[in-house]
Amino acid sequence: MIALHAAAHAPLLRPTSLAVGPGELAVLLGPNGAGKTTLIRVALGLLPATEGEARVGGDPVDRLSPAERARRVAYLPQSRPPAWAQPVRDLAALGRFAHGAALGRLAPQDAAAVDRALAACALEPLAHRPAHTLSGGELARAHLARALAAEAPMVVADEPVASLDPRHQHQVLRLLRDHVARGGGALVVLHDLDLAARYADRLLWMQGGALVADGSVADTMTPERVAQVYGVAARLIDRDGRLHVVVDDPL
Numbered sequence: 001m002i003a004l005h006a007a008a009h010a011p012l013l014r015p016t017s018l019a020v021g022p023g024e025l026a027v028l029l030g031p032n033g034a035g036k037t038t039l040i041r042v043a044l045g046l047l048p049a050t051e052g053e054a055r056v057g058g059d060p061v062d063r064l065s066p067a068e069r070a071r072r073v074a075y076l077p078q079s080r081p082p083a084w085a086q087p088v089r090d091l092a093a094l095g096r097f098a099h100g101a102a103l104g105r106l107a108p109q110d111a112a113a114v115d116r117a118l119a120a121c122a123l124e125p126l127a128h129r130p131a132h133t134l135s136g137g138e139l140a141r142a143h144l145a146r147a148l149a150a151e152a153p154m155v156v157a158d159e160p161v162a163s164l165d166p167r168h169q170h171q172v173l174r175l176l177r178d179h180v181a182r183g184g185g186a187l188v189v190l191h192d193l194d195l196a197a198r199y200a201d202r203l204l205w206m207q208g209g210a211l212v213a214d215g216s217v218a219d220t221m222t223p224e225r226v227a228q229v230y231g232v233a234a235r236l237i238d239r240d241g242r243l244h245v246v247v248d249d250p251l
């Protein structure tokens, strides 16, 4: 469980109360600069709250060691660390460091978790490739494998599908859904409203540093809200019980 009752001044996060827990895939939406990354960073204790507090797994995040926090929540940041000539498998193994693993010293359970994450991300054929030789989309999946290898109860992913082709976008969101089906929780930033409508249990809408709506797809995804939050005209089409979001023109 990630719980936030906090505000920050710079970058701006208006007073925000939010809890995301096991069994839900919450998608954080909002235009560029709305404060999505800021909210995540305050929630994870990576930016100080100027008022209030953030809790992870029930404890104030500033009382957790980085390793303890990493065992509770796997964070896939938007700007990922530069990849150097490290094989993909070693990059994924970084996800086990919070469990006491070190490169060249993976216990059987660490190696098994890394193998599961590589398989889930369809990276087995690339396991021995130096990460700096990967395409942008392959590298994004390698970072996801690192996050999944941690096998933390919560996953927080900031635009995890940004550089992926359509098939891999769906693959990543299915992996996050599988994580939720196994009892985990996920907080994921997306810019694709159609993907959000398809995969989210809950939508968190941000604008101007504030959470302006929080609820199910059925309750919160409306053309009016898309217009208000993003400044674009959108049509919602219900086809075979699934909502499709078609973005038309800027308003």
Ligand SMILES: Nc1ncnc2c1ncn2[C@@H]1O[C@H](COP(=O)(O)OP(=O)(O)OP(=O)(O)O)[C@@H](O)[C@H]1O
Binding pocket: 010, 011, 012, 030, 031, 032, 033, 034, 035, 036, 037, 038, 039, 078
């Ligand atoms: N260290 C900082 N000091 C001052 N302002 C900042 C700082 N970091 C970010 N900001 C500003 O805070 C606002 C929110 O930024 P944030 O990265 O949280 O937005 P975002 O919703 O994640 O955007 P995007 O979709 O573009 O990634 C932006 O206007 C940004 O320029």
